Amino acid sequence: MQTLTLITALAVTGVAHAQDCPNSCSGHGECVNMNCECFDDWRIPDCSERECPHDLAYGDFPTSDGLFHNYMECSGKGICDRATGECDCFDGFTGKACRRHACPNDCSGHGTCERMQDLTFGAVAGTFFDASTVYLTGLKTAAKTYQVTAERLWDYKKGMACKCDPEWTDVDCGRRMCPRGNDVMSTRLDMDNKQTYQVQNITLFAAGLTGEGKGSSFSDFADGEFALTFVSKMNETFTTRPIVVSYDSDFADAVASALMDLPNNVISNVNVNASLQIEARSGYNTYGLSMMVEFTGKTVSGKQNLLMVRADECLDGCTPKIKGLNLASWTNNLVTYNDDTTTGLSFVKESSAADFNSYECGRRGVCDYLSGVCECFSGYTGQACQDVAELA
Numbered sequence: 001m002q003t004l005t006l007i008t009a010l011a012v013t014g015v016a017h018a019q020d021c022p023n024s025c026s027g028h029g030e031c032v033n034m035n036c037e038c039f040d041d042w043r044i045p046d047c048s049e050r051e052c053p054h055d056l057a058y059g060d061f062p063t064s065d066g067l068f069h070n071y072m073e074c075s076g077k078g079i080c081d082r083a084t085g086e087c088d089c090f091d092g093f094t095g096k097a098c099r100r101h102a103c104p105n106d107c108s109g110h111g112t113c114e115r116m117q118d119l120t121f122g123a124v125a126g127t128f129f130d131a132s133t134v135y136l137t138g139l140k141t142a143a144k145t146y147q148v149t150a151e152r153l154w155d156y157k158k159g160m161a162c163k164c165d166p167e168w169t170d171v172d173c174g175r176r177m178c179p180r181g182n183d184v185m186s187t188r189l190d191m192d193n194k195q196t197y198q199v200q201n202i203t204l205f206a207a208g209l210t211g212e213g214k215g216s217s218f219s220d221f222a223d224g225e226f227a228l229t230f231v232s233k234m235n236e237t238f239t240t241r242p243i244v245v246s247y248d249s250d251f252a253d254a255v256a257s258a259l260m261d262l263p264n265n266v267i268s269n270v271n272v273n274a275s276l277q278i279e280a281r282s283g284y285n286t287y288g289l290s291m292m293v294e295f296t297g298k299t300v301s302g303k304q305n306l307l308m309v310r311a312d313e314c315l316d317g318c319t320p321k322i323k324g325l326n327l328a329s330w331t332n333n334l335v336t337y338n339d340d341t342t343t344g345l346s347f348v349k350e351s352s353a354a355d356f357n358s359y360e361c362g363r364r365g366v367c368d369y370l371s372g373v374c375e376c377f378s379g380y381t382g383q384a385c386q387d388v389a390e391l392a
Contacts, residue, residue, distance in 0.1 A: 022046040041085055050085030052078075053097035056154065069154050074098045082195050087316065101157045104172040105164040111173035116159040118152030124231050126281035126306025135143045138329065138345035139309050141229065166236040167372060176372030180233045182301035185365025198304055199352035202228075202291040204311065205279075205328040212331040212344065213286030218276055221245045225323040228255075229308040230262060233358065236258065238262040241309065242320050245289065257293055268297030281344075292351065298386055302358025306348050330347055362386040 022045055029047035038047040057072035078087035078098035089098035103113035120143035121128050121354035128144035148158050164173035184233055204226075208216030225242040232238075240258035252274040257268045271294040279286050291309035293305055310389065313324030331344030360375035361367050365385035368375055376385035 002270045018216050020117060023048060044081075050080075050189050052080035052085055052273040053099075053244075054085045055097035056158070058158075064076075065369040099332060101160045101230065103160050103162050104142040105174060107164070108172050108174040108331075109169075111162040111164040113160050114158060114163045115150075117147050117156065118145060118200065119161060120145050123235060123304045124229075125308050130306075130347070130349055137346070138325070139311065141308050141310055145211075157169055164235065166232075167234050169235075170349045176232050178361050178367035178368075178369075178372055178374050179362055180302070180358045180385035181298060181382065181386030182356045183363040184356055184380070184386055185364065186209070196355050198300075198309055198350060198354035198356075199293075200293045200304075200348060201351040202307065202309060202348050203277075203288055203346060204290075204309070204325065205286055205288045207326045207328045208286065211329050212333065213281065214284045215327045216285075216287045216328075218247070219274075220287065220326055222247075224311075224325040226309055226325050227312040227320055227322055228259065229310060230259065230267060231305045231308075232266050233304070234382075236264070236266060238266055239320065242322050245325070252291070255293070259293070260297075265299060267295070268299040270295055270297065270300070279335060281335060286328070288346075295354070296351075298382075298384075300358040301386070302354050303350075306350065309346070309348060 021029075021034060021036045023030055025038065026037040026042075026048040028042040029044075031037075036047050037045055038044055041051050041356050043049045043051050052073050054071045054073050055075045056069045056077040058069075060068060060070055060072055060076055062068055065068060065380070074087035074089070075093070077093040080086075080090040081088055081216050087096075087098050091096075094100060094102040097134070100115075101212055103111075107113055107354055122143050125140035129138075129140040152368045155160075162173045163173060164170075165318040167176050167177050169175050171381040182287040189208075204221075206216035206218075206220035208214050208220065214383060217228070222245065224245045227240050227242055229237065229239045243254055243258050252272040256270050256272040257275065259270050259272075273292045275290050275295075277288045279292055280286055293307065295301075310322060311325040311327055312322070314322045327346050328344065334344045356364075361376070362380070362382070362385040366377035367373075374383065374385050376389075379389050381387050381389040
């Protein structure tokens with residue numbers, strides 16, 4: 001009887017052992033019908049290995065419907081570390097699930113790695129938002145991004161690129177920029193014509209009672225403040241001190257002074273003419289303030305980025321603090337000017353192009369891309385080799 005009891009006990013123990021899941025699912029799953037049902041991020045058969053994050057694959061085999069870019073562990077651009085559940089990405093890829101491109105050389109320490117939907121068209125708002133009918137949007141203080149367009153791309157949030165710091169350029173931000181200037185030896189087709197400088201037209205329309213200029217008056221500008229932002233050809237961004245609007249002859253000088261007082265002699269000289277104007281629209285007049293800014297300094301020869309107007313009230317926490325201006329923000333009444341631009345809102349546009357040029361090192365020297373200093377050819381001098389050297 002004792003022997004029979006022992007054999008029966010062993011048989012029962014054997015059946016119980018056979019019904020157990022492998023390794024008791026390693027503590028990371030539940031045993032169901034002798035199979036492990038693993039918790040999230042753990043893999044069968046015994047739930048002892050981690051799964052890694054999945055994302056849209058850069059390249060994969062098609063489905064039966066001919067679809068590509070399906071979800072794949074580590075996006076197909078890395079190897080999963082089963083111990084940690086983290087992707088070991090191949091060169092050139094980074095992020096959770098290796099989901100995005102790495103920026104070249106980590107932008108060399110002179111820029112930031114940005115998603116392509118956050119990159120802008122042009123350096124300033126005026127490159128896209130001008131005073132024409134197509135872009136009738138009024139004043140903007142940042143360049144144009146294309147978030148909606150990017151969302152339609154399969155590699156949305158995957159494509160990355162370097163946004164370089166001021167004075168740095170190239171795809172990896174590894175090259176210094178050199179100053180740009182006019183080629184002192186350039187000649188024009190007709191030397192009898194006076195050389196012209198770039199002139200930018202800044203026109204601001206008062207909002208009035210309705211927001212579109214109806215019921216406005218010159219008093220709407222009284223003691224208001226705004227500031228101007230200038231982005232140089234070296235991608236440096238500077239914003240003036242607050243400029244107080246006044247109706248006397250000193251106002252134009254105040255605008256010019258604010259621009260020329262920007263750091264680093266970035267705007268060596270400008271001329272400013274300012275005027276108040278009344279514009280007739282259907283059934284009413286709207287009142288505006290116009291500033292014609294002429295870039296005459298050697299550091300701003302040739303075509304410059306359009307200025308950006310900061311006219312929204314911005315007080316505590318802002319630098320500079322600006323009282324702001326109450327400007328027209330919408331219109332049902334468009335006005336066409338002599339140059340065929342159509343607008344009813346405030347704008348900044350080029351009204352006169354420069355026949356000065358703007359070349360790296362004035363085309364009379366070679367840029368040292370390590371130092372950002374122009375090495376001028378013999379007989380030329382200046383920061384951008386824009387001057388003829390005096391004979392000794």
